[in-house]
Amino acid sequence: MKTSNKLLITLAALLIIIPIIVVAVNVKINYRDLNTSQKDDIENYESFDQKSPDTKSLETSKFSAINIPNANGAYLNIKIIKDEKNGIKIPTDIADNFGFIVDNNGTLQITMKNGDQKLPYSPIIFIYSNNVSQISVAKAGALYIDINADSLTLDAKDMNHLSFESTSKLKVLKINADHVKDIVPGSKNINTIESSINESEFRTGEIDYNGLAINAKGESKIEISGDEESPGKYGIDHFKINTSDRTTLSVENVKINHISGNLSDETKVQMPVKYLKQMLKD
Incomplete structure (x- = not known):
């Protein structure tokens, strides 16, 4: 391979690696x-x-x-x-x-x-x-x-990231999010979440909920996950989901006792068929 070609390949690699390093450093600093x-x-x-x-x-x-x-x-x-x-x-x-x-x-x-x-x-x-x-x-x-409280209503708009520390304790959390790129409740001590999101992303993983209700519109994204090695370890007693527009919904490795709601025709869904059947019944 010509020396000039080697230099071009090296330069291209640096152009890819350097921005990644800068982003990582920026997150670490901030x-x-x-x-x-x-x-x-x-x-x-x-x-x-x-x-x-x-x-x-x-x-x-x-x-x-x-x-x-x-x-x-x-x-x-x-x-x-x-x-x-x-x-x-x-x-x-x-x-x-x-x-x-x-x-x-x-x-x-x-x-x-x-x-x-x-x-x-x-x-x-x-x-x-x-x-x-x-x-x-x-x-x-x-x-x-x-925070440690009985209930909290949180209104968030035009944000990159929103989360709760693991030490937070709430019986009921209400979230109204508009253009929030990443919502992560984080704490395992939040009993019930009621969330209305627009053009936002909501993620929760390996957490039990008494109740989880989400109303989503715009191009929103919802990810609910459990333990991949123990799919029944985490669960939601009552899950209610309503979507409009082009929402993406993913539910994996979580046990749901009761599920209800309405999904728009444009909603992309990835979850066990048994939960879809239960929604259609209700």
Whole structure:
């Protein structure tokens, strides 16, 4: 083979490999979950009154909802801690990038002050409240939530990734997602999920649910999976699915006790025939 051809092949290979490396590095830089970075100091954040190192604390009036109207592509971790005092703790070095105010409706409004300026890392924002029942967020690169509550309604729009930490506990989670590229509930301690998605992707794997209800429209994608080696290990007691437009639905290695709903003619389905028969019966 000519030397010139070898050089061209080498150059082509580099053009493929380098972007992959850049993407991997970018994800590594932007993502910092609760199991790293501040893990060793997590006990310093168990209550608002507790002193936390390198952290700015802001006490607020009572709120039961959180709204981030424009996250400017930031990768954010939100840890909600039940406390009689209401407030926020955020790393001191990036505190000036955020604005926090509780409006007249009892909603904590979180704003990004520096427009499109990127944060140097993915911060963990500790939010203290006796009860948070609703979170709304738009235009985030990613949002990771850690919460322990009876129920939560989550509205998400124009986002790349949305998930819950494994430590989250919820009896009922309601998700309204519009153009969210990747929704992963994550926690095995969420009993029931009711989700309405538009042009979004919902994925859940190796998790038991008492109830899972999904209404999908647009070109949405739904993936529900269990353990490939033990197909009956994980299950859903009641699964309700309604689709319109060109939704793709995949159900694999999961035991479903009751299934119901309606599928559009354009829906692409991959799941055991016995569940399709049960839907037709109902």
